Amino acid sequence: MPILEAEHICKSFGNTEVLKDISFSLEKSEVLSIIGSSGSGKTTLLRCLNFLERPQGGVIRVNGETVFDAAETGTKNDAEIRKRRLHFGLVFQSFNLFPQYTALQNVMLAKELLAKEQPDYKARKKEIHDEIEAEAEQLLTDMGLADRMQNYPHQLSGGQCQRVAIARALALRPDILCFDEPTSALDPELTGEVLKVIRGLADQKMTMVIVTHEMAFARDVASQVIFMDDGYIVEQGTPEQVFGAPKEERTRQFLSRYTQG
Amino acid sequence: MNLIMQQLPIVIRSLNAGFVQTLKLFLVTLIGAVPLGLIISFGSMSRFKPLSAFTKTVVWIVRGTPLMIQLLIIYYFPGLVLGNAIWGGGESGRFMAAAVAFIFNYACYFSEIYRGGIQSVPVGQQEAGLVLGMTRTQIFFRVTLLQMIKRIVPPMSNEIITLVKDTSLARIIALQEVIWAGQAFMKGSQGISGAIWPLFFTAVYYLVFIGILTIVLGRLEQKLEYFQ
Ligand SMILES: Nc1ncnc2c1ncn2[C@@H]1O[C@H](COP(=O)(O)OP(=O)(O)OP(=O)(O)O)[C@@H](O)[C@H]1O
Numbered sequence: 411m412p413i414l415e416a417e418h419i420c421k422s423f424g425n426t427e428v429l430k431d432i433s434f435s436l437e438k439s440e441v442l443s444i445i446g447s448s449g450s451g452k453t454t455l456l457r458c459l460n461f462l463e464r465p466q467g468g469v470i471r472v473n474g475e476t477v478f479d480a481a482e483t484g485t486k487n488d489a490e491i492r493k494r495r496l497h498f499g500l501v502f503q504s505f506n507l508f509p510q511y512t513a514l515q516n517v518m519l520a521k522e523l524l525a526k527e528q529p530d531y532k533a534r535k536k537e538i539h540d541e542i543e544a545e546a547e548q549l550l551t552d553m554g555l556a557d558r559m560q561n562y563p564h565q566l567s568g569g570q571c572q573r574v575a576i577a578r579a580l581a582l583r584p585d586i587l588c589f590d591e592p593t594s595a596l597d598p599e600l601t602g603e604v605l606k607v608i609r610g611l612a613d614q615k616m617t618m619v620i621v622t623h624e625m626a627f628a629r630d631v632a633s634q635v636i637f638m639d640d641g642y643i644v645e646q647g648t649p650e651q652v653f654g655a656p657k658e659e660r661t662r663q664f665l666s667r668y669t670q671g
Numbered sequence: 672m673n674l675i676m677q678q679l680p681i682v683i684r685s686l687n688a689g690f691v692q693t694l695k696l697f698l699v700t701l702i703g704a705v706p707l708g709l710i711i712s713f714g715s716m717s718r719f720k721p722l723s724a725f726t727k728t729v730v731w732i733v734r735g736t737p738l739m740i741q742l743l744i745i746y747y748f749p750g751l752v753l754g755n756a757i758w759g760g761g762e763s764g765r766f767m768a769a770a771v772a773f774i775f776n777y778a779c780y781f782s783e784i785y786r787g788g789i790q791s792v793p794v795g796q797q798e799a800g801l802v803l804g805m806t807r808t809q810i811f812f813r814v815t816l817l818q819m820i821k822r823i824v825p826p827m828s829n830e831i832i833t834l835v836k837d838t839s840l841a842r843i844i845a846l847q848e849v850i851w852a853g854q855a856f857m858k859g860s861q862g863i864s865g866a867i868w869p870l871f872f873t874a875v876y877y878l879v880f881i882g883i884l885t886i887v888l889g890r891l892e893q894k895l896e897y898f899q
C-alpha cells in the first residue's frame with residue numbers, strides 16, 4: 411500500500427486555479443522531487459498536504475487512511491486536523507525558526523506541548539522532559555549541530571538554521587517529510603551542507619517530498635520526479651525518465667534552461 | 672531665600688498631594704488603556720469590514736484631535752448639553768471624567784502600536800507552529816506574543832512617558848494634580864500668594880518620575896535583546 415496517495419487535488423484562490431487535478435502516490439521510503447517553473451503550484455501543493463491550505467477538490471490518504479476529503483461536509487475540529495497533520499512535516503524555504511528559543515528549544519517545543527496531552531504527563535513530567543531533550547540533542551547532533559544547541563537562530567548561519575528546522579520537523583517523527591525549496595534562501599556555499607543532511611535522511615529511508623530548483627540534487631536523491639507547469643502535473647516518472655528522456659516538450663524546455671544556465 | 676525655606680514644607684505637602692492625583696491618573700489610564708487598546712486593535716484588524724471601518728474612524732478622530740478638547744467634551748457635554756451631570760461634582764467626579772478621557776485617548780494610540788506589533792510578526796511563525804501540531808492558543812502564547820512584546824516595547828515606552836506629562840492637561844477641568852497644586856500658590860493658598868517657584872518646582876516631580884520610568888522600561892527592552 412502506498413504511504414501517501416493524493417487524488418484529484420484542485421485548489422483555487424478566487425478565480426485563479428492554482429492546482430488542477432493533481433494525482434500521485436508515493437511508497438514508503440521513496441523520495442519524490444517536484445520540479446517546475448515559478449508559479450506552477452509547487453508550494454501550494456505542499457501547503458495542501460500540510461493543511462495550511464484547504465483544497466476545493468480531492469482526497470489525501472496516508473497509509474490507506476483518508477486524512478483529507480474535500481467532499482466531506484462539515485468542518486473538522488481543530489484537534490482532529492492537528493492529529494492528521496502530524497503525519498506530515500514541513501521544512502520551509504525561510505526556516506521559520508522561533509527566534510526567542512535556542513536551537514534545542516526550537517526542536518523540543520512542539521513535542522513538549524504534545525506530551526502535556528498525555529494522561530500520565532503530570533506523574534512523569536521530569537522523565538518525559540528528559541526523554542524529549544535527549545532525543546532533541548541526538549537529532550541536532552545528527553545534523554552536525556552538537557556545538558550549536560544553545561545558540562539562538564540569529565546567532566546561526568542560514569545553513570545551520572535550516573538544519574535546526576529539519577531537526578525540529580523530525581522531532582515529531584512525521585511519516586512524510588516535505589521540503590519547500592530548502593536551499594533557496596541560502597548562499598550558494600551553504601546549500602551543500604543542507605543537501606547532505608537531506609541525502610542522509612534518504613539513506614535512512616525517510617519518505618520525503620522535496621520541491622527544489624537544484625536539478626542535480628533532485629535527480630540524484632529522488633526515486634520519483636514530478637514536473638509541474640501551470641497547476642498541472644505535466645510529466646511524472648523516475649529521474650532517468652524525466653531528466654534523461656523527457657517525453658513532453660514543456661519538460662524539455664524547462665530542463666534546457668537549467669542545463670544551459 | 673529664607674522665605675522659600677519657610678514656605679517649602681507647606682508647598683511640598685501640597686505638591687505631594689497633587690502628585691498623588693497625577694500618579695493615580697497615570698496608573699488608572701495605563702491599567703485601562705493597555706487592555707482596551709488590544710480590543711480596539713482587534714476591531715481595526717477585523718475581517719468584518721463595517722467593524723474595522725468604524726474602529727479606524729474612531730481611532731482617527733481621537734488621534735486627530737487634541738486630548739484637551741476631548742477632556743472638555745467628556746466633562747461638560749453630559750451636564751451642559753444632555754442636562755445630566757453624570758460625573759457628579761467635586762474632585763472625584765473630575766477624576767472619573769479625566770480617567771475616561773485619558774483611557775479612551777491612550778487606548779486608541781496603544782491600539783495602533785499593537786496593530787503594528789501583531790502585523791510585524793511574520794505569518795511564517797504561525798504556520799511553523801501549525802505544522803508542528805500546536806494549537807492556535809499555544810502559538811499565540813508560546814510563539815508570537817513575546818515577539819510582539821519585543822516590537823512594541825520601544826514605542827510603548829514613548830507613549831507612557833508622554834502620558835506622564837499629558838496628565839497635566841487634566842488641570843483644564845480643575846483636577847487637582849501637581850501643576851494645579853503648584854499654580855495655587857500664585858493665586859494664593861495656605862498663606863502663600865504670588866509665588867511662582869512652586870509651579871516651576873513641579874518639574875522636579877516629573878523629572879524624577881520619568882527618570883525612574885525610563886530606567887525600568889530600558890531594562891525591559893534590554894531583557895528582550897537576547898533574540899532578534
Ligand atoms: N494565498 C494566495 N492567494 C492568491 N494566490 C496565490 C496564493 N498563494 C499562491 N498563489 C498563486 O498561486 C500560484 C502558484 O503559487 P506557488 O507558490 O504554489 O508556486 P510555486 O510553484 O511554489 O512557485 P515558486 O517556484 O516561485 O516558489 C501563483 O500564481 C501564486 O500567485
Ligand SMILES: [Mg+2]
Nearest residue numbers: 452453454590
Ligand atoms: Mg514555491
